[in-house]
Amino acid sequence: LPLHETTPRHNDDRLLGGLLVDGFDEESCHSRYQSAMYRRNPGRRPSPYLVSKLRRHEALQRRCGPGTAAYTTAIDQLRSGNNKSATSLECRYIVSLPYQGLGNRILAAASAFLYALLTERVLLIDPSHGMNALFCEPFLGATWMLPSGFPLQGYASFTNDTAETYGNMLRNKVIGAATQQMPAFAYVYLHSEASADDKSFFWDEDHGLLRRIQWLVMRTDNYIVPGLFLAGAFRVELDKMFPEPDAIFHHISRYLFHPNNHVWGLVTRYYDAYLADAAELVGIQVRVFGAQPNSPELLEQITKCTQNHGRLLPELLAAGTEPGTPESRRRKAKKAVLVTSLKSWYHEKLKGMYWEHAASNGERVGVHQPSHEEYQRFGVVSHDAKAWAEMYLLSLSDALVTTSQSTFGYVAQGLGGLRPWVMYRPDYDVTTVPDPPCGRAVSMEPCFFAAPNYNLWEKQWFDASTVVPHAQSCADFPWGGLMLV
């Protein structure tokens, strides 16, 4: 067991205040019941209303999900292309197509889930981008994976040009308020470059139409949740579910994403071997790209941020200075630094600094990095498993430093309930170190990079950061980004 199992910081509420439901086979998913023992920060408590919503949702997944008669009927209706009238739709579905990097995929699945909760739709995740190889099932007695044999041909590769996107059907007047016979399905395209028609998804008018369609297939690489507050009906419900709007992803991610036993082994073996006995754990996420050369400026940004600005790591003494006696030194606190990156250079440099110099406060600093994969890879399970394990390890930190605009960092901060220090990226100019090197995020929520800015129903441009309650423009993505605080 990790050391802090026995310390007062240990959070023994393994069901996270009712967020999780008991009754799963513990052997099938160790992380579900063990994660609370590894968290230094117990996190926020879910509202009783959210807990009751989740229990109702689990019942819906059991009643309408794959393997039920209702599911077979709904698939038959989809295959035959006929949509029953809205009132007789007992079971509705949303198929989520997460794609791109793992951070993007996790945010997309979380967004689809919250939409499913709000609209009482069964959530099914398309397994084709490796989503079936990383997580445990979140719903007791039901599956969240889309079974094979889904009848929509080529569904996983639709684009904004596909005729059946909700935006195109709206523009081409295939559907509208007066439509009697709704189609059996619609694609919802909310990728970053989605058009204004595609992004007509967020208003009460849209939800009125969409709820009459039994099957939705949603593709996004974004955290669309801040946009869901634009609909009045959803806003009321969201306010009840989440009295703390800055903790939405925190609760959803802890509810939905449990590392499977393979990934949990990666997390716990690493934590127990390198991190468990540290008095303090500082996570540093260095998001670099495969082709980028090692950057001394970025290294300087990391050290300035952690040593001077955020005061997360001690400053260094001149080489040759070694304060204290062996006994007094051993009594000093041990600090572990967990670096994650595609490259090993930053970690090696940091590690070297704390070997070649003593820390000014005498702390013992160990610097660790689980993997350096060099390049982002697609469709490789072992690569994704490491990425997922590292996001999770970062989330176990006491303090976190992330790279701006990175969904990888967003997942770690949300799971951990941490407001990170964010290292801003210099605009195109990599030869200067940003000043200040980092800033403390105002919220642990991810940024919605492509928030809607045009209301098709009222034919009006608007600034979502001034319209959506509890939201503001993202400090790390001010060009139309939206973040709940």
Ligand code: GDP
């Ligand atoms: P984003 O691109 O920063 O928003 O994050 P994503 O997670 O969506 O995509 C980046 C992908 O690159 C990850 O999913 C990994 O596949 C890989 N990657 C980037 N940084 C790291 C890292 O620190 N560790 C590991 N193991 N993989 C990384």
